[in-house]
Amino acid sequence: MSKTVDLPRRGFLGAAAVTLATAPFGLPQAARAQTGLSKAPALPLTTPGTHASFAPVKQVNAGVLNIGYAEAGPATGPVALLLHGWPYDIHSFVDVAPLLAARGYRVIIPHLRGFGSTSFLSADTMRNGQPVAIAADMIALMDALNIRNAVVAGFDWGARTADIMAAIWPDRCRGLVAVSGYLIGSQAAGKQPLPPEAELQWWYQFYFSTDRGRAGYQKYTHQFARLIWKLASPQWKFDDATFNRSAAAFDNPDHVEITIHNYRWRQGLASGEARFDDLEKRLATAPAIGVPTITIEGDANGAPHPEPSAYASKFTGRYEHRELTGGIGHNPPQEAPTAFAQAVLDVDRR
Secondary structure, three states: OOOEEEOOOOOOOOOOEEEOOOOOOOOOOOOOOOOOOOOOOOOOOOOOOOOOOOOOOEEEEEOOEEEEEEEEOOOOOOEEEEEOOOOOOHHHHOOHHHHHHHOOOEEEEEOOOOOOOOEEOOOOOOOOOOHHHHHHHHHHHHHHOOOOOEEEEEOOHHHHHHHHHHHHOHHHEEEEEEEOOOOOOOHHHHOOOOOHHHHHHOHHHHHHOOHHHHHHHHHOHHHHHHHHHHHHOOOOOOOHHHHHHHHHHHHOOOHHHHHHHHHHHHOOOOOOOHHHHHHHHHHOOOOOEOOOEEEEEEOOOOOOOOOHHHHHHHEOOOEEEEEEOOOOOOOHHHHOHHHHHHHHHHHOOO
């Protein structure tokens, strides 16, 4: 049984929806293509959890940050930039990276600001969780690594970041893979009231708007993250070791401040940085994305997310939507790594 309610806050300015779906557990499958993209040769099926770690994380100064990132594959290969969400980390892609590396890709998986070993270069820099700031970080990372363009793929905060990159800097994005589709929003959209059932799905956003919520997240960061994992992916049977590998990234000294600011900014309760004002004006128009795109949705995503029909028209280039079946939740790269990696290969197929 599925339940759908209006949810413009999650995506762009028009109507969107949230669906809470469950299905019998099984292997993920890609389905429901809306327009055809040529397919790359099929990847071998990788069981989720096959890999547990990356090579040692590298560091590079980029923009206002010193960014920690995992890397796999040949240095001269086409680049796949993989972006994690909240509250997750680079280990969401621990099974995806080897699949892409084996096909010749240089795979870059950065810790977003406020996660893992990524740190601010100056104590005076605003700890800004504004989505466009995170997208600008990724452009700065590409510049620092001399990467002209990349296939950009992500989920949750990572999908929103990838969407913004593709909309504002399309020349830097050779292709886009976005879980839950078009997630570009604005403060104006975030201020709009929703039906009560939709508001209920955002309970943590309201919690974070209070002093008690900030103190609670500071005190119970790991417990909070584990709860979100369970609610967002109700059929994902992750073990303690899997969670703890990612939870270490939340011990970043800026993690709580970045998280709280992100959600308060979305509701118009916190200001961003003036240097992003012009970009925010462009994003507030819900710009179309013209780069080749594959959007993905898990059939058991327990987090708020829009219906594919609400955002399909926002992708004006080569486009396809895929539904992953078999109880896949909010974190497809970790729950269905083969299907996610295949989408990266297919969107980059010329």
